[in-house]
Amino acid sequence: MKRVILCPNPYRDTDLKVAGRAKEILESTGIETVTCLPFQPEGNRKSAAAIVTAPLEEEIKRADLLIAFGGDGTILHLAKTVAIHDVPVLGINLGSLGFMSELEVNEVERLRDLADWKFIVESRMMLDVEIFRGGRSVFNTIALNDAVISKGSIARVVRLETFTEEGSLTKVTGDGVIISTPTGSTGYSMAGGGPIVEPTARNLLITPICPHSTRAYSYVLSPEHVITVVATDANRKFVYMSADGGKAFSLKNGDKVQVRQSRYCTKLVRLSKKSFCEILDKKMAQEAAKYDQ
Numbered sequence: 001m002k003r004v005i006l007c008p009n010p011y012r013d014t015d016l017k018v019a020g021r022a023k024e025i026l027e028s029t030g031i032e033t034v035t036c037l038p039f040q041p042e043g044n045r046k047s048a049a050a051i052v053t054a055p056l057e058e059e060i061k062r063a064d065l066l067i068a069f070g071g072d073g074t075i076l077h078l079a080k081t082v083a084i085h086d087v088p089v090l091g092i093n094l095g096s097l098g099f100m101s102e103l104e105v106n107e108v109e110r111l112r113d114l115a116d117w118k119f120i121v122e123s124r125m126m127l128d129v130e131i132f133r134g135g136r137s138v139f140n141t142i143a144l145n146d147a148v149i150s151k152g153s154i155a156r157v158v159r160l161e162t163f164t165e166e167g168s169l170t171k172v173t174g175d176g177v178i179i180s181t182p183t184g185s186t187g188y189s190m191a192g193g194g195p196i197v198e199p200t201a202r203n204l205l206i207t208p209i210c211p212h213s214t215r216a217y218s219y220v221l222s223p224e225h226v227i228t229v230v231a232t233d234a235n236r237k238f239v240y241m242s243a244d245g246g247k248a249f250s251l252k253n254g255d256k257v258q259v260r261q262s263r264y265c266t267k268l269v270r271l272s273k274k275s276f277c278e279i280l281d282k283k284m285a286q287e288a289a290k291y292d293q
Helices: 016-030 056-062 074-086 106-115 275-291
Strands: 002-007 032-035 066-071 089-091 121-132 137-142 148-152 157-165 167-174 174-178 204-209 220-221 225-233 240-244 256-270
Touching: 002 016, 002 056, 016 032, 016 066, 016 106, 016 137, 056 074, 066 074, 074 089, 074 137, 074 256, 089 106, 121 240, 137 240, 148 157, 148 256, 157 174, 167 174, 167 204, 174 225
Parallel strands: 002 032, 002 066, 066 089, 089 256
Antiparallel strands: 121 137, 121 256, 148 174, 148 240, 157 167, 157 225, 174 204, 204 220, 225 256
16 A cells, blocks of 8 residues: 655645645545644644644655645755655645646645556756865755855845866855756746756756846856855855755855755656646746736
8 A cells, every 4th residue: 555645834734624635535545644744833733733643754764655735845845855765745836836846726636646656756856065164064965956155134245256176167246156956947046047947957057146247157067066165255244055945054264065966866746747848837927927917
């Protein structure tokens, strides 16, 4: 019997109605389910937490599939966990754009297609992100979307030097720099003027944030490269590194942020035959329509 984890974002599926309906559908086809929260909500949301049978960290060890109910942020929050345990994830979009989600909230009945367990799995490249201080590793993680090195809230520019193993690549003076995967190309990188790359590709993208130079370009590199970013004035200004929008790590002078292709990957389940271009066009049209109203 296949075992599926239902993982609803408690701020999106507040009363767990969508997850509850998914549970009914899957169990009617003979698939075993268990409900786990991706994180514990703040405040009094005990009604949601009450039906959780076990911590995600325990259930993921014997899961065949995880279904994330939320937006792309929910999938990003779960990406490290599912990648390490080699569990594919299917997203049901309860957020806004939801580029990584396979189904919209009104398509939950499509989960019946899992009955014969025949579906496409896309392998998405991830990043190993590590910070070195005085030659010693002080932080490391993996990211599906991006690693962002940026200034703090004070309106001052930061100066960043970017290298590959072959030598100096570029210097950026501005708000920061984004190093992203193709999956992350439709996120912060796109907002910063970076290129849109097919998400199943294998590339490293470097996009400056609000650069103070017309000669600051975006770069698309092959995945064999190792990218190193150094903040040259971090002692005078607040400079931070954040991976996939997670908790920011404060950098000091001489710190080196090293980013490379990870041996881990995120596996996304596809039930439809929609192309990336078709999905992108539809999502962007929906977003544009919101501002035209």
